[in-house]
Amino acid sequence: MDITFETEAGRFNYRVCAVLLDGGRILAMHDERSPYFYLPGGRVKMGERAEDAVLREVREELGIEARIERPLWLSQAFFIEDVDRTDFHELCLYFLVDASGTDLLARGDRFPGRERHHSHPFEWLPFVRLKDEYFYPLFLKTEIYRLPDGLTLRTDRE
Numbered sequence: 001m002d003i004t005f006e007t008e009a010g011r012f013n014y015r016v017c018a019v020l021l022d023g024g025r026i027l028a029m030h031d032e033r034s035p036y037f038y039l040p041g042g043r044v045k046m047g048e049r050a051e052d053a054v055l056r057e058v059r060e061e062l063g064i065e066a067r068i069e070r071p072l073w074l075s076q077a078f079f080i081e082d083v084d085r086t087d088f089h090e091l092c093l094y095f096l097v098d099a100s101g102t103d104l105l106a107r108g109d110r111f112p113g114r115e116r117h118h119s120h121p122f123e124w125l126p127f128v129r130l131k132d133e134y135f136y137p138l139f140l141k142t143e144i145y146r147l148p149d150g151l152t153l154r155t156d157r158e
Contacts, residue, residue, distance in 0.1 A: 002045055013092075026124070031118055072148055073143075076154065080158075
């Protein structure tokens, strides 16, 4: 069971995201429902460690076995989702993930992805392009240039 629930005030999510980098580029995705780019990842399941959840999501979405380098941010995010206008309170742990030793880079700058019934194209976005892209989370458009050495707490209102 995913750790997410609805209230009269909105939806709560507990998520994880994988920050996959390659020479000034970050791997982003989108899907048929969301016109914006976002990072690979997903909801944490009840009883699941965040570290296991991010590796599971990378495996499900990209079909690779990766490893965590380090946690980067714990974001307390408050936002209205662009597509369905739902109010969100979200806790998201962002992990720097290493995919060396996999075929990820050989797939090209853009490649298709599929998970269950959903298609989601992936694209390696140059950092300099982030400022002009429809991309979430917004803070990453600037913070990608200065990754923290250890877990950093953030509060983001978008």
